[in-house]
Structures are given as C-alpha cells and as structure tokens.
Amino acid sequence: MRKFINYLKESYTELTKKVSWPSWKELQNSAILVMVASVILAVVIFAMDFAFDHLMRAIYTL
Numbered sequence: 001m002r003k004f005i006n007y008l009k010e011s012y013t014e015l016t017k018k019v020s021w022p023s024w025k026e027l028q029n030s031a032i033l034v035m036v037a038s039v040i041l042a043v044v045i046f047a048m049d050f051a052f053d054h055l056m057r058a059i060y061t062l
Contacts, residue, residue, distance in 0.1 A: 022030070
C-alpha cells in the first residue's frame with residue numbers, strides 16, 4: 001500500500017510542477033485542427049465508400 005501512495009504523490013507532483021500545460025489559445029487551436037482533420041478524413045472515407053458502392057453495383061449488374 002505504501003508504494004501505491006508514494007506513486008500517487010509522485011504523480012501529483014509531476015503533473016503540477018513538471019508538466020508544461022498548453023495555454024487556452026493553444027488548446028483551442030489544437031482542438032480546431034483535430035476537428036477539421038476529422039471532417040476531411042470523414043469526407044474522404046465517404047467518397048471512397050460511395051465510389052466503391054457504385055463500382056460494385058455496376059459489376060454485379062453485368
């Protein structure tokens with residue numbers, strides 16, 4: 001149990017004194033970048049799925 005308590009204390013110290021946290025503006029910019037990248041990736045996957053669906057339908061109707 002002592003090791004676990006020591007681990008928690010060291011983790012708290014590291015998170016509060018050693019970690020450099022991003023500013024609010026940096027956090028917002030990163031979040032916007034992730035959202036835009038996610039939307040672009042979703043559109044690309046949708047387009048690929050749409051094209052593949054039409055290709056398969058064309059092949060199966062031969």
